[in-house]
Amino acid sequence: MKSLILPVFLLLVSSIHLYAQDDLLGLLGEEETTDYTTASFKTNRVINLHSLENTAGGVLDFKISHRFGTLNGGFYELFGLDNASIRLGLDYGVTDRLTVGVGRSSFQKAYDGFVKYKFLRQSTGKRNMPITAALLLTSAIQTLKWENPDRDNHFSSRLYYTTQLIIGRKFSESFTLQLSPTMVHRNLVKTNAEKNDVYALGAAGRIKLSKRIALNAEYIYLLPNQVADGINNSLSAGFDIETGGHVFQLHFTNSTSMIEKGFITETTNSWSNGGIHFGFNVSRVFTVKRRGDN
Amino acid sequence: MKQSILSIVMMTFVLTAVSGQKYFTKTGHISFYSETKLEKFDAHNKSASIVYDSETGKLEAAALVKGFQFEKALMQEHFNENYMESNKYPKATFKGAIENFETIDLTKNGKYAVKVSGDLTMHGVTKKVMTDGQIVVNNGKVEATAEFNVVLADYKINIPSLVKDQIAKTVKIKITSALEMLKQ
Numbered sequence: 001m002k003s004l005i006l007p008v009f010l011l012l013v014s015s016i017h018l019y020a021q022d023d024l025l026g027l028l029g030e031e032e033t034t035d036y037t038t039a040s041f042k043t044n045r046v047i048n049l050h051s052l053e054n055t056a057g058g059v060l061d062f063k064i065s066h067r068f069g070t071l072n073g074g075f076y077e078l079f080g081l082d083n084a085s086i087r088l089g090l091d092y093g094v095t096d097r098l099t100v101g102v103g104r105s106s107f108q109k110a111y112d113g114f115v116k117y118k119f120l121r122q123s124t125g126k127r128n129m130p131i132t133a134a135l136l137l138t139s140a141i142q143t144l145k146w147e148n149p150d151r152d153n154h155f156s157s158r159l160y161y162t163t164q165l166i167i168g169r170k171f172s173e174s175f176t177l178q179l180s181p182t183m184v185h186r187n188l189v190k191t192n193a194e195k196n197d198v199y200a201l202g203a204a205g206r207i208k209l210s211k212r213i214a215l216n217a218e219y220i221y222l223l224p225n226q227v228a229d230g231i232n233n234s235l236s237a238g239f240d241i242e243t244g245g246h247v248f249q250l251h252f253t254n255s256t257s258m259i260e261k262g263f264i265t266e267t268t269n270s271w272s273n274g275g276i277h278f279g280f281n282v283s284r285v286f287t288v289k290r291r292g293d294n
Numbered sequence: 295m296k297q298s299i300l301s302i303v304m305m306t307f308v309l310t311a312v313s314g315q316k317y318f319t320k321t322g323h324i325s326f327y328s329e330t331k332l333e334k335f336d337a338h339n340k341s342a343s344i345v346y347d348s349e350t351g352k353l354e355a356a357a358l359v360k361g362f363q364f365e366k367a368l369m370q371e372h373f374n375e376n377y378m379e380s381n382k383y384p385k386a387t388f389k390g391a392i393e394n395f396e397t398i399d400l401t402k403n404g405k406y407a408v409k410v411s412g413d414l415t416m417h418g419v420t421k422k423v424m425t426d427g428q429i430v431v432n433n434g435k436v437e438a439t440a441e442f443n444v445v446l447a448d449y450k451i452n453i454p455s456l457v458k459d460q461i462a463k464t465v466k467i468k469i470t471s472a473l474e475m476l477k478q
Contacts, residue, residue: 024345024354025387027476028318035360035384039375056367093367173381211376212454244457245368290365 037122040132040170040178043247043283044091044099044116046204046218047236048255048263052132052168052178054118055093055101058289063089063103065258065281072274080278087258092288097121105258112259114138122169136164140261157188160261164202174208182220184261195226198265206240214240216251220264227265234267238279249281315475317400317436318345322471324357326444328462335369335465337362344438344471351395353410355388355469377451378417386416388423398429405430410440419449427469436473441466 041051044061055061065087069080077083089103097118104111120133140160146153162185168178180202189196204218217237238251254271255263258281269275322342328335342357359380364370374380390412392398398406411424427440443464446453453461 024316024347024352025343025356027316027345028320028343031320033358039371056371059367096367244372244460285368287366287368291363291367 032126034123034127035125037124037132037170040122040168040176041206041216042214042240042242043249043281045249045281045283046178046206046216047238047249047251047253047281048234048258049180049202049204049218049220050114050116050134050136050164050166051204052118052134052166052176054097054099054116054134055091055285057093057096058287058291059093060286060288061091061093061101062284062286063087063091063281064284065089065279067107067253067256067258067277067279070269070275070277072276085256085258103259105262107257107262108142109144110140110142110257110259110262112138112140131167131169133168134166136162136166138162138164138260140259154188159187161185162260162264164260168204175205177203177205179203180220182260182264184265186261186265191228193225194228198226199223200264202264209239212242216240216249222264230268231265232267232270234263235271245285247281247283249283251279251281252276253279315348315400316345317348317473318476319343319471319473322355322357322469324362325468326362326465327468328465330460330462333460335364335461337364337370337373339363342469342471344469344473345476346392346438346473348395348398348400351391351393353388353390353392353412357386359384359386359416377446377453383416383418386414388415389413390423400429400431400436401434403431403433408438408440414444417449417451421448437471438473439468439470441468443467 041053044051044053044055067085069077069083071079073080085105085107087103087105089101091099091101093099099116100114102113114136116134116136118132118134120129120131122132123129141158143158162182164180164182166178166180168176170176182200182202184198184200186196200220200222202218202220206214206216208214220234222233232254234253234255236251236253236255238249241248254269254275255267256277257263257266320343321340322344324339324342326337339357339361341361342355344355346353359378360374362373364373390410393409393411398408406429408427408429410427411422413420414423423442425440425442427438430437443466445464447463
């Protein structure tokens with residue numbers, strides 16, 4: 001009996017060995033890598049809100065955005081197409097995690113700038129992180145002529161600041177959801193009842209319909225008793241269509257402005273009475289700095 | 295008596311299996327290249343795994359699709375998102391053999407022309423590929439290179455008509471790698 005043990009043992013050993021030989025790569029062992037989630041949104045904006053994506057490092061993103069007049073203007077205004085509010089913007093990815101941008105809107109003749117830093121990146125594998133999180137700081141200057149030129153006007157009255165946290169997750173290839181708690185600071189407001197600091201919570205999502213088309217929606221809830229009567233929450237929905245170097249975003253929104261202080265705290269139109277703007281953002285990226293093959 | 299014969303047979307079996315020397319790398323360089331009038335693609339992956347068994351001629355390789363680095367970030371995103379679908383098919387693998395392995399002695403200096411054939415799997419599709427390559431042995435250093443073309447349509451990688459002028463239908467795949475002896 002004892003003499004049987006050795007051959008059986010050897011048989012086992014050799015069969016293990018033969019099995020291992022069948023899978024040569026298995027000999028190296030699986031090295032765990034970190035797999036960062038990409039393309040949660042097609043571009044760094046959902047519609048008006050910043051998405052949890054950044055402009056890639058070394059890439060310049062030229063944005064041309066239009067919001068036409070409201071649909072309830074009827075045929076006389078060709079359902080809003082007679083009027084357009086425009087924002088031209090340039091976003092630049094300093095690194096994959098840090099984006100800076102500037103823009104100029106025809107609405108209120110506003111100039112804006114922002115800095116966005118992604119401090120958590122959703123990933124699986126060696127480093128597991130369920131969410132992506134970014135901090136967005138923006139400022140805006142409206143440069144309309146003073147309403148009351150005779151009054152003592154201060155430059156600082158033209159300034160607005162926004163602080164926004166963007167927390168989101170790409171749940172699957174086709175579904176992404178993000179929350180954007182926001183504080184907009186307005187240096188000057190019209191009445192005592194209006195708050196200088198306005199708190200809001202934005203929510204945005206996308207459903208990818210095909211490889212190149214996605215459905216986006218966003219809603220921004222203003223906490224009560226902060227803004228003047230007649231200001232509505234911003235609601236937008238639209239499609240992202242991607243064609244090589246361009247992303248076309250076509251949407252409907254009740255906000256006229258395309259910058260945070262505007263669409264969050266100054267949306268006067270409402271979906272219920274047809275105060276809806278058709279609009280688009282066109283994003284064209286240019287690779288300014290080529291990536292070295294690292 | 296019978297048992298001891300059996301154990302000797304087994305022993306020899308095991309010993310032969312061990313004597314087959316294996317070579318490997320975890321930093322194999324795979325590049326792919328294609329060019330049209332409008333756009334040039336040149337992507338590199340420098341973390342491919344390759345294992346070669348000099349005893350049997352068997353050769354296996356694997357690379358993470360996400361590990362390919364492009365000059366343009368957007369190209370890289372589209373490569374992963376729209377063409378290779380790297381979340382669904384994270385790896386490209388090759389399982390095959392060097393057909394003329396008996397003529398190669400990796401312990402001796404020299405240039406060896408090799409014929410490689412096997413199954414290439416990517417984007418969830420497996421196809422037979424065949425190519426000529428070269429192995430250069432120089433004082434114990436083993437350097438392997440191979441180059442072949444892949445027709446994208448064979449791997450169900452569709453190019454939409456909108457960008458058909460930008461993307462070539464065939465890409466050139468080039469592998470260059472130093473192989474080390476695998477200590478077992």
